[in-house]
Amino acid sequence: MSASPDFATAVRPSAGDGAGREPLLSVRGLRVSVADGTEVVHGVDLGVPRGSAAGLVGESGSGKTLTCRAVLGLLPAGVQVTGGQIAFDGAELTALPDAERARLRGTGIAAVFQDPASYLNPSITVGEQLAEVLRVKVGLGRRAARERAVELLHAMGLRRPEHVYTQYPFELSGGMLQRVLLAMAISADPELLIADEATTALDVTVQAEVLELLSELRRDRGLTLIVVSHDLAVVAQTCDTVHVFRDGAVVESGPTRRVLRAPRHPYTRQLIDAHERFGIDRVREQRRSPR
Numbered sequence: 001m002s003a004s005p006d007f008a009t010a011v012r013p014s015a016g017d018g019a020g021r022e023p024l025l026s027v028r029g030l031r032v033s034v035a036d037g038t039e040v041v042h043g044v045d046l047g048v049p050r051g052s053a054a055g056l057v058g059e060s061g062s063g064k065t066l067t068c069r070a071v072l073g074l075l076p077a078g079v080q081v082t083g084g085q086i087a088f089d090g091a092e093l094t095a096l097p098d099a100e101r102a103r104l105r106g107t108g109i110a111a112v113f114q115d116p117a118s119y120l121n122p123s124i125t126v127g128e129q130l131a132e133v134l135r136v137k138v139g140l141g142r143r144a145a146r147e148r149a150v151e152l153l154h155a156m157g158l159r160r161p162e163h164v165y166t167q168y169p170f171e172l173s174g175g176m177l178q179r180v181l182l183a184m185a186i187s188a189d190p191e192l193l194i195a196d197e198a199t200t201a202l203d204v205t206v207q208a209e210v211l212e213l214l215s216e217l218r219r220d221r222g223l224t225l226i227v228v229s230h231d232l233a234v235v236a237q238t239c240d241t242v243h244v245f246r247d248g249a250v251v252e253s254g255p256t257r258r259v260l261r262a263p264r265h266p267y268t269r270q271l272i273d274a275h276e277r278f279g280i281d282r283v284r285e286q287r288r289s290p291r
């Protein structure tokens with residue numbers, strides 16, 4: 001899609017009912033090893049249909065983040081893909097040169113992580129930083145980038161967006177900062193957004209608001225989502241399918257409702273038991289009753 005000034009609010013053209021379920025992202029047999037040669041991701045398979053929301057859950061260190069970083073082409077130094085395929089929109093990513101992978105970040109696949117402040121320069125206003133992304137990734141001129149930035153801040157649910165534009169990161173709350181990072185992430189109209197523990201540091205009310213914003217972005221713009229969380233309730237609220245990671249492998253995948261109501265793998269059952277006290281039962285009840 002061209003860099004139309006309206007793209008953040010425009011509804012992405014529908015891929016059509018039949019095409020809506022074709023996988024936008026297909027990961028097959030992904031293997032990742034760290035600097036000393038130890039393999040930490042052992043043949044992960046993930047299919048993420050266009051327009052869907054996939055949840056990746058599992059305990060800390062189970063390989064969720066490295067799988068996502070492999071998809072983004074942003075693995076830490078010394079960590080590398082040692083096997084498997086990653087197909088995005090029909091193109092094999094592992095074969096692409098670095099420059100192509102870099103071009104795809106933001107325009108095809110974007111991500112938001114925990115701790116949004118660490119991704120912002122503390123001495124530049126958030127609006128200028130967003131406008132800079134729009135100039136570099138979308139090619140807008142200075143004035144158009146500023147206007148677009150304000151529109152995007154507004155579209156992310158930030159009140160008084162002209163004022164927010166002029167604020168420095170330290171002046172904004174964690175929830176507001178994550179909305180700014182979401183504005184940056186979607187500014188070049190990506191098709192896939194990875195939210196890796198993006199709401200973990202937020203208090204429950206703000207977390208629910210940001211999750212609702214993610215669902216809105218999916219609904220209104222046709223974004224495909226990958227939501228990484230150690231919290232099953234987050235995934236239950238936002239995702240159609242869930243992939244349960246353990247020790248660098250996916251032990252169970254399926255529709256969220258089925259996996260939460262009738263887990264097949266003992267580890268999934270264990271995860272659900274561990275989450276009961278955080279209200280997963282309430283979420284399961286909500287999903288059972290039609291809205």
Ligand SMILES: Nc1ncnc2c1ncn2[C@@H]1O[C@H](COP(=O)(O)OP(=O)(O)OP(=O)(O)O)[C@@H](O)[C@H]1O
Nearest residue numbers: 034035040059060061062063064065066067076079
């Ligand atoms: N840069 C790195 N160097 C060495 N080992 C790493 C590196 N990054 C991750 N690992 C190891 O790879 C494994 C998978 O880590 P990963 O971060 O993908 O897990 P995760 O499921 O996302 O966990 P968390 O929820 O804590 O982020 C872990 O054993 C981790 O210690």
